[in-house]
Amino acid sequence: MRATALAAALALLVSTPLLARQPTRIGDAAITQATQLRDAALADKTAWHVTESLTTEVGPRMAGSPADARAVEWAKAMFKALGYDKVWTEPVTFPKWERRSESAQVLGAHPQPLHVTALGGSPGGTVEAEVVRFATLEALESAAPGSLAGKIAFVDVQMPRTPTGEGYGLGSHVRGAGPSAAVKAGAIGYLMRSAGTDFHRNPHTGISRFQPGLTPIPMAALSLPDADQLARLAALGPTRVKLALDCGWNGEYTSQNVIGEITGRSKPDDVVVIGGHLDSWDLGTGAIDDGAGIGISMAAGHLIGRLPKAQRPARTIRVIAFANEEQGLFGGRAYAEAHKARITRHQIGAESDLGAGRIYAFNAKVPDYAKDAVAQIAQVLAPLGIAHREDTEGCGPDTSPFNAIGMACAGLAQDASKYFDYHHTPDDTLDKIDPAELAQNVAAYAAFAYLAADAQGDFGSALKAPPAPPKK
Ligand code: ZN
Numbered sequence: 001m002r003a004t005a006l007a008a009a010l011a012l013l014v015s016t017p018l019l020a021r022q023p024t025r026i027g028d029a030a031i032t033q034a035t036q037l038r039d040a041a042l043a044d045k046t047a048w049h050v051t052e053s054l055t056t057e058v059g060p061r062m063a064g065s066p067a068d069a070r071a072v073e074w075a076k077a078m079f080k081a082l083g084y085d086k087v088w089t090e091p092v093t094f095p096k097w098e099r100r101s102e103s104a105q106v107l108g109a110h111p112q113p114l115h116v117t118a119l120g121g122s123p124g125g126t127v128e129a130e131v132v133r134f135a136t137l138e139a140l141e142s143a144a145p146g147s148l149a150g151k152i153a154f155v156d157v158q159m160p161r162t163p164t165g166e167g168y169g170l171g172s173h174v175r176g177a178g179p180s181a182a183v184k185a186g187a188i189g190y191l192m193r194s195a196g197t198d199f200h201r202n203p204h205t206g207i208s209r210f211q212p213g214l215t216p217i218p219m220a221a222l223s224l225p226d227a228d229q230l231a232r233l234a235a236l237g238p239t240r241v242k243l244a245l246d247c248g249w250n251g252e253y254t255s256q257n258v259i260g261e262i263t264g265r266s267k268p269d270d271v272v273v274i275g276g277h278l279d280s281w282d283l284g285t286g287a288i289d290d291g292a293g294i295g296i297s298m299a300a301g302h303l304i305g306r307l308p309k310a311q312r313p314a315r316t317i318r319v320i321a322f323a324n325e326e327q328g329l330f331g332g333r334a335y336a337e338a339h340k341a342r343i344t345r346h347q348i349g350a351e352s353d354l355g356a357g358r359i360y361a362f363n364a365k366v367p368d369y370a371k372d373a374v375a376q377i378a379q380v381l382a383p384l385g386i387a388h389r390e391d392t393e394g395c396g397p398d399t400s401p402f403n404a405i406g407m408a409c410a411g412l413a414q415d416a417s418k419y420f421d422y423h424h425t426p427d428d429t430l431d432k433i434d435p436a437e438l439a440q441n442v443a444a445y446a447a448f449a450y451l452a453a454d455a456q457g458d459f460g461s462a463l464k465a466p467p468a469p470p471k472k
């Protein structure tokens, strides 16, 4: 009898709603405040001014270059000028890669220059050899060992234009995996059609790495018109190319993640993370990649910080300007490593790193008890033309290492239809940003960050596993 009564009592307890996980929800006052923030952000020009200042006064800021240090000083000063309560830096160490000069030309019966840029991570060197064209990466990967001895491999794959940017998956794969496949087949140089969607005569750079144990070879990207040209020449007959790169790894460098905080009203030790990456490639001025992400996140935090203290969200808004995303997520990995013990105090995070196009979809993959709160955020974003779509992936590149160890992530998906026309080229400049689209991004980030930071309950952040150590 007693056992049965106990079991019944336990069953009653377990089924009592009070013992079930309380659903995360967002209060009416926060919804009202975030709605006002959203509308004010649409008319605010802070993000534009921040992005203009960074791209004009610092300009190109490749990781480890003299401009890297100027960008760090710029970010500290900008956070302070924007009224952030706390501003600090955290060190990020990585190998330094330098680009000094680069050229390529077709030799023989149809001599002419080709427009190329070295891929980040390429060694220097001059090679002169016949080009062997591959229409797919798989064709190069299945080339017999030694079959390209003394040749230059040319992978001629066009990445598709997609609104989501997912076409870059193919382009970046050709960049990442192609050079090692070329070495395995015996090639002495690697050329690829740029991972891009424009037909300007600008090659697109980007990082690549060789698999351990392989001897690196010079590797470069051709502009799309030059890739077409080289394909036509190769179809006429054997075509020799001279590729001359002066670039390479040169020691280590220590940069900084620059962090600014707007202190929360009642739970200051719990943070919502937003941000972008401070470094850029060296060819353009890093406006869409990722000056825009810096402008959007700094402005969103600033607008929240401008509110009277009593109207701020419960938790702190932490804005991170990440060091060296481009060459291997060094800033994100360093942050995850330094903060892993406090990952559960990170309510949720999102990074802006896909240009300055409009945000069209929002979602956060969260446990069931937090889904209603995500829907509440989506409702506030809806008037911005942002749909609540379950297929929206969370996390930007730099926040993915925190997600890997357990931080919840939100995805604010941007229209990337035009992004890969300019990405990693000399054309990545301020004029490519539409101020109204930039402001729409700020409105979304400000409203999202406010609501997440004021939610009663969490979004499922929980320690999962230690982060992978930073790549050296
Ligand atoms: Zn980026």
Ligand code: ZN
Binding pocket: 289, 326, 424
């Ligand atoms: Zn990039």
